[in-house]
Amino acid sequence: MKNIAIVYHSGFGNTDQVAHALERGAQTKGIDVERLILTGEQIQAGRWADDSITEKLNAAHAIVFGAPTYMGMVSGIFKCFADATAPHWMSHSWQDKLAGGFTTSSHPSGDKLMTLHYLVTLAAQLRMVWLGPTAQASHMTGSSEGIDQWGYYIGVGALGTVQPSIGSQPTSGDLLTAEKYGQRIAQATLRWNK
């Protein structure tokens, strides 16, 4: 059995929906997938700690990082968690785990690429191997289901909102993109750990 951990913070529930879609996609024979939720209560004086989450991350074959984009970057709560991975940078104990990432914000761009660039940088410091989402059938004409409609490649960048009046978000295309990304990560985890 190979383990995939999805570790994320969600502020208003949008990032949580993307995490669930990823989880659905990753569920397959030979794969055990778990969502691990970061909260402000895990932080004391700016330092994040949660032994149960850390143990599960240590045991994972693949880790998918997720956070809302607040003011152009992962939320402060996620960043406090990221700071707490420094011992794994020093010991390189996470080297060769697979990594992926996702984020949400209230605009199609909303500087979410900055967050994805950060997540890939965090994974590189931890010597992990980065995997982005699957390609859809055609980049130019787009998918009738709205998969990959915004043009993110490093990870999933979904629309999220705090205003229910704007309509259901993330869009169904965003959630399908995340689900297919989960499938890809599960397949790669099995292939890389044969």
Added chain:
Amino acid sequence: MKNIAIVYHSGFGNTDQVAHALERGAQTKGIDVERLILTGEQIQAGRWADDSITEKLNAAHAIVFGAPTYMGMVSGIFKCFADATAPHWMSHSWQDKLAGGFTTSSHPSGDKLMTLHYLVTLAAQLRMVWLGPTAQASHMTGSSEGIDQWGYYIGVGALGTVQPSIGSQPTSGDLLTAEKYGQRIAQATLRWNK
């Protein structure tokens, strides 16, 4: 009279439309604005050179850089031009000029933020002062005219396409965003060079 130069490459005409909108916005009393177009013919064996353009940039009080985003970054033609600004990096002869930037691609994200991060980095190497677009009335509800609809802040990120069937692009909101950016750059040029 203060001079604003808009120096850009356009592949399929989308970036050119944004440049024209910026020019319209920048036209005001006391400001002389000019568009300077980069082409493949100005490049020999990977080296860009065009004395007339370089002289005009040297004389400008503000320079706005523009390029399509190809494969996640300014086009190769623009990059050959950027390489040729190295003498100004060494002599810091462009220090304190104002700078801004814009880009287009076929998806709302399309990794255009990477291009804008590059343009601000190029300007920083040249010791220029960076100015992004104006804020619209309300970020959360959005503008009825589609100004700033995608959520770009460092510069203008507009939609562009090579497929006329998809509809008119850049959108009217993109062009208005660029026009208002041109106004802001003109006002800042006058304020900074009083």
Added chain:
Amino acid sequence: MKNIAIVYHSGFGNTDQVAHALERGAQTKGIDVERLILTGEQIQAGRWADDSITEKLNAAHAIVFGAPTYMGMVSGIFKCFADATAPHWMSHSWQDKLAGGFTTSSHPSGDKLMTLHYLVTLAAQLRMVWLGPTAQASHMTGSSEGIDQWGYYIGVGALGTVQPSIGSQPTSGDLLTAEKYGQRIAQATLRWNK
């Protein structure tokens, strides 16, 4: 009188040294400069709040942001502060303030450029105007005093360490770079607000 605020988090004292050097450089006739220190104690359940600091930032003509680079990005403590600037993104009440930034880490690169790219993105979301450090005499031969020795352009990237045995850090060249940056920000604040 024009106000410059240096708002920063320092973990082991390196970032604090850079902030002091910036402050020294910025002290000039007509300029009031103040350092505002971010701490973990200002954060409750992942949310940063400190009314006194916020009021001073609201009154500043220029804001210089500083943080150590932890795991490839501003520290979690700084990021919690950045999240709390969201009301200024929405109201664009900080539009046209000048901005700058600095960071420290234990390696010459250490992914500090990622932090500087983030600070410029944060400032752009707040519609501020970005100013990088001054150029030294010659980029190619370098400065005998070690100014700008690493090749950072968007802001100051200084060496910092938690191991006193490695030698005094930030280096004297880093502190001189920061001092000259402070001078540049002070001069620009006076020029922009004439």
Added chain:
Amino acid sequence: MKNIAIVYHSGFGNTDQVAHALERGAQTKGIDVERLILTGEQIQAGRWADDSITEKLNAAHAIVFGAPTYMGMVSGIFKCFADATAPHWMSHSWQDKLAGGFTTSSHPSGDKLMTLHYLVTLAAQLRMVWLGPTAQASHMTGSSEGIDQWGYYIGVGALGTVQPSIGSQPTSGDLLTAEKYGQRIAQATLRWNK
């Protein structure tokens, strides 16, 4: 037999030295490694084309991208090559190939991280899987051989100069870092393609 292609542009020979070190590291049983050199002569009116190089890249199981950092980004010559990979973005024919990257510039930072962020973005658009350099024994105390001395994680960032008087560059530590990166890419290519 699995194929690794190292495709790069070198301006003054520094990037070429890193490419040779990578090649040495990658040479192992079961791996065929080849260096493919990009030149200005392969570019006509801003468009790069070289059928022989493209065919070899199509056949490769892993591609390592390399370029000098000029003005904060891959050289114009490399970018013209990157533009020409657009058909593989559209067809996603390079999906699941392994990818890595390296760059050189005349300063320890020199905005080389921007180049590495670009190379990882290019690879993500092509749906490739990204692998950074190996960890050294200890991040904090450093390697006695100068491996990973600058603190780059996404790829190799080496020192390069056009001034022989400054001393031999890239440093021996840079070349060892590249050689170990080559080993890691070779091992990962065998593991991923079992």
